[in-house]
Amino acid sequence: MVLHDFIYKWDGKSRDGKPPVAWWPGTYHVRIVKLAQDSDKIRYLVTFAVILKNMGTKPGMSTSLKNYIYNFAKKISDQYEIDMEKTMWIEVEDDALMVTRLYPVFTALSPADYSVSWRHAMPNELELIKPYLDGM
Numbered sequence: 001m002v003l004h005d006f007i008y009k010w011d012g013k014s015r016d017g018k019p020p021v022a023w024w025p026g027t028y029h030v031r032i033v034k035l036a037q038d039s040d041k042i043r044y045l046v047t048f049a050v051i052l053k054n055m056g057t058k059p060g061m062s063t064s065l066k067n068y069i070y071n072f073a074k075k076i077s078d079q080y081e082i083d084m085e086k087t088m089w090i091e092v093e094d095d096a097l098m099v100t101r102l103y104p105v106f107t108a109l110s111p112a113d114y115s116v117s118w119r120h121a122m123p124n125e126l127e128l129i130k131p132y133l134d135g136m
Helices: 069-080 123-132
Strands: 002-010 026-034 048-054 087-092 097-100 102-105 113-116
Touching: 002 069, 026 069, 026 123, 048 123, 069 087, 069 102, 069 113, 087 123, 097 123
Parallel strands: 048 087
Antiparallel strands: 002 026, 026 048, 087 097, 102 113
């Protein structure tokens, strides 16, 4: 079920004391999808998908979220109350769907850094996401 479908823009500036998504401007079409609902007896590994499409119209003037997905995921997760770690983050490219999940990495210096590794969507993921791609 599609929960939210919107255009997200940032200008690369910080006005609230928190870092922006990126220090360069960008625009993305964002679709937040509820894939599953946890219950008392069942806990899913992935309950949400956030589908992203870069809307940058000027070459070289729009930032890719691949390098800033944690900053973006944190803002979206806080604003729309989704579990960042139980979300599949998907970027729609011209010829592929790229997927990542955010996995916490705990170290002595930081309570929670996140490991991010982008990869091509697997066939089962493509099948799951296909109904939500129209208009992206």
